[in-house]
Amino acid sequence: MRVNLRTSFQIIKRCLHTNDGSKVGILGVPFDKGQAKKGVGNGPSIIRELGLIERLEEIEGKLNIKDYGDVSYEIPQDLKTHSIPNMKEYEHITTCNHEVSKSVENILRDGRICVTLGGDHSLGVGTVDGHIKAKDENVCVLWVDAHADLNTNKTSSTGNVHGMPLALLAKELSDYWPYLPGMDWQKPIISLRNVAYIGLRSVDSYERLVIDKLGINAFGMEDIENYGISTVIDMALNRIDPDKDKSIHVSFDIDALDSLEAPSTGTSVRGGMTLREGIHLMEIIYRTGRLGAFDLVEVNPSLGSEQDVKRTVDAAIHIIAAGLGHSRRGLRPKNIETLPLQTFPPTRHVI
């Protein structure tokens, strides 16, 4: 068989950038300073408490799961006096994200898919940064969110950094930021050509301008309505990963789901994705075999009733499990070849 240089180069690249999908690292980031509502920092603990790891252990083929615990950080003395206009809690944001980046890079270098539990979405700066460093920049990003998170400190109407992570990461927007002391570890690192949005429905006008001017791949709720979720994901992946050789980063803000599906979150917006669409999206990503890192953010157990919290966390766990291979078709028994059908009790319909 003749293999041309380009093909063999691609195969080598593919080997470098995929893991075998069976090893997973869980990282908690109990961080809430990217927005104003207390409670989102308890996201990692409630998701673990309500059984994430147990649910992942049920997945067919047995994942090798390692929980790396929670990220912690300490603000260095010289940063304590720094503030940046209209960027709330700047010194926390930069210090915590640096730790997040190092942890994600480390987990990926261990040959694991990195699942980061938030925390608010400002942590996306660290997770995408760490992913790109570990995979030598060969990364594409699916930002699943009601919001575009593309403000700079000059355009944000809130000063909340959870509305800014993609603008910090984007090469195309680097000139629109002032010098950010203590942020030298993070260079604007990704081209927005390698990013696609899914689920948008609450976009600020400056964000709209950037999306249109730069031609960012943005699939909003209207597109999901028009084409259906499978086609939308295919279109998104064809745009950001046409050669099917990139490590995929999914940054999933739980507010991408409709408020009825995920009520316990800080900036929820009606008219969003169903849980079914969220699960299907992640099943498609799982089947690519190229999921590298996965953030699940903005679950806030202090918002809503106990039932709201359970519903939201359950949705989050379903989405994570789908991305790691859980199948809605059910588990087959292990000794399936030798089992006589009679082993199963006859189905009785109780009316």
Ligand SMILES: NC(=[NH2+])NCCC[C@H](N)C(=O)O
């Ligand atoms: N990750 C989020 N939930 N972001 C919401 C951002 C809301 C608004 N666009 C802002 O910049 O403040």
Ligand SMILES: [Mn+2]
């Ligand atoms: Mn959001």
Ligand SMILES: [Mn+2]
């Ligand atoms: Mn977000």
